[in-house]
Amino acid sequence: MSKREFQTEVSQLLQLIVHSLYSHPEIFLRELVSNASDALDKLRHLTLTDDAYKSLPFEPRIDLDLDEEKKTLSISDTGIGMNEEDLISHLGTIARSGTKNFLTQLSGDARRDSNLIGQFGVGFYSAFMVADKVEVTSRKAGEEKAWRWISDGKSGFEIEPAERAVAGTTVLLHFNDEGAQYANSWRLQEIVKKYSNHIAFPIFLTYDKSEWNEEEKKSTKTRVTEQVNVASAMWRRSKSELKDEDYKELFKSLAGGWEEPLFWFHTKAEGSLEYTTLFYVPAKAPLDLYRADYKSGVKLYVKRVFIMDDSKDLLPEYLRFVRGIIDSEDLPLNVSREILQQNRVLSNIRTASVKKILSELKNIAENDKEKYATFIAEYNRLLKEGLYSDFANRETLLELIRVKTTKADGLTSLADVKSRMQDGQKAIYYITGGTEALLRTSPLLEIYRKKGIEVLVLDDEIDEIVFSGIEKYDDIELKSVNRTATSDDFKDEAQADKTEEVKPLLEKIKAILGDRVKDVRASARLADSPSCIVTDEDEPSARMRQMMKAMGQQNLPELKPTLEINPEHAIVQKLLNHADDKVTEDAAWLLFDQALLLEGTQLQDPAAFVQRLNRVLQQSV
Ligand SMILES: Nc1ncnc2c1ncn2[C@@H]1O[C@H](COP(=O)(O)OP(=O)(O)OP(=O)(O)O)[C@@H](O)[C@H]1O
Secondary structure: OEEEEOOHHHHHHHHHHHHOOOOOOOHHHHHHHHHHHHHHHHHHHHHHHOHHHHOOOOOOOEEEEEEOOOOEEEEEEOOOOOOHHHHHHHHHOOOOHHHHHHHHOOOOOHHHHHHHHHHHOOHHHHHHHOEEEEEEEEEOOOOOOEEEEEEOOOOEEEEEEEOOOOOEEEEEEEEOOOHHHHOOHHHHHHHHHHHHOOOOOOEEEEEEEEEEEOOOOEEEEEEEEEEOOOOOOHHHOOHHHOOHHHHHHHHHHHHOOOOOEEEEEEEEEOOOOOEEEEEEEEOOOOOOOOOOOOOOOEEEEEOOEEEEOOOOOOOOHHHOOOEEEEEEOOOOOOOOHHHHHHOHHHHHHHHHHHHHHHHHHHHHHHHOHHHHHHHHHHHHHHHHHHHHHOHHHHHHHHHHOOEEEOOOOOOEOHHHHHHOOOOOOOOEEEEEOOOHHHHHOOHHHHHHHHHOOOEEEEOOOOHHHHHHOOOEEOOEEEEEOOEHHHHHHHOOHHHHHHHHHHHHHHHHHHHHHHHHOOEEEEOOOOOOOOEEEEEOOOOOOHHHHHHHHHOOOOOOOOOOOEEEEOOOOHHHHHHHOOOOHHHHHHHHHHHHHHHHHHHOOOOOOHHHHHHHHHHHHHHHO
């Protein structure tokens, strides 16, 4: 027998499991049954596709064996099994990125942390919530030797050779005090029905059944084996046969968590391609959503046979929050990951699935505003990613996203913004490039406020990249307020006269600021502020440049901003007739620096700014 230690993360996790106020220890059974079902899926796939496995006997089933006296329960499957190496690596380390991610999110606050476990499901290790000793006996399909892995869930585990007649795995739990309540056949049947009713394989329970014996006038116990679940691939049944509870139950066994799904879309396609899809949107966004190694949530089946659950090609990346099943009649069983990428059948299913998901979302947006708001709170950003990456569905995605604006409370749709447009309004305008507070107080919004025009306040980091690529919503142009040409929409004749009037001053300022600016112009977009910074149509904005730098683009050419001056502002009017060049120079720099500050750009020379400010203050106090 050899003794081994757990990887540090496993010990950490086990510590937490044992000491947490975990509120639903019953999910241990769901986790172990789902592992058994995965193992059966894997072996079935091999027996259908791999010659080396074709001749192996395969009777897929899951057996629960209960000993009420001894307070033990075993969960056995006839699946793929594990050899010595597998036992060590699969049950002694944490490979799941999700679990690692989970561990990094722990706060040390037991109540909060156990809630987190609830959202997660911790797989095999959840056995230690209910057992103080776990023995896993396993034989890998195609191999002769069997091995036993034994652990008390504390320091580590032991491994020894064992016997097993057929390939598969048996997990034997010795219940602890907390787990003793599950040494009860009623309870077990109830839990299996609740979480695992639709697992595609039969689950049998063997236990001592009490029956009243009329002759002996007492109840006697007989050992019986009964099937507990319905074992149908639920998604293949028709919608009318299924209850909400059925859908929710399948979701929980798929997503491995506690949360309810927010909604689901079940589709059967018949025609040139035959397939069934069942997609769920989780009520809470999966925690690994923004990790590069996020776990894909869609399982691929071919004719009810599980094929894979980790392909990121089944749905586009921006729909990575979707959980569910694609079951195709037309794909070959031995379809490989590489083939999938260019498979026409799959790409048709994928295209149709995306359309279906988006159109269902649109439906909900129109008919159940409250539910849609919950959805948006979790997934708005992902939809925006879609705007960037999914050109074909851009129009629908524009209907689906929600934005902040200068007029609406909370979030609003572009359709609503359009309906609130003023007569003669030429475009829908937006501002990007900073925090919400910075954007809302930007001088660039002054003209819009004055004219009562609504502006989208796009403060999400990705907004700038996303929206700079979108020219229109419906038939209406989308324009950024900080672009030079945008203010052309507001130019009028009175403006032209003003511009003439300040021309000499503009030239003076330009000469003072020298090569720090590209141009100095009269502004048509300012009301209360004396100056602002704008960017040319074809140039990246200040914020965009910061992001490009952050992403490693070091040699960006220095961009010069364009400074706009408000010809009607009192400061500007005074400067027009000012003879003192020293004062004009300070004013020119202060107008420029304050515009940069309001744009969220750091000053190159803060000390010079402060000196100038103090000079001006000294004259005015
Ligand atoms: N009954 C089993 N038969 C074969 N392998 C198993 C069995 N139970 C667990 N394993 C192996 O142990 C690994 C770890 O299991 P665990 O439940 O912790 O995570 P997981 O099943 O990979 O993750 P998830 O629950 O998110 O699918 C599995 O990936 C699998 O390789």
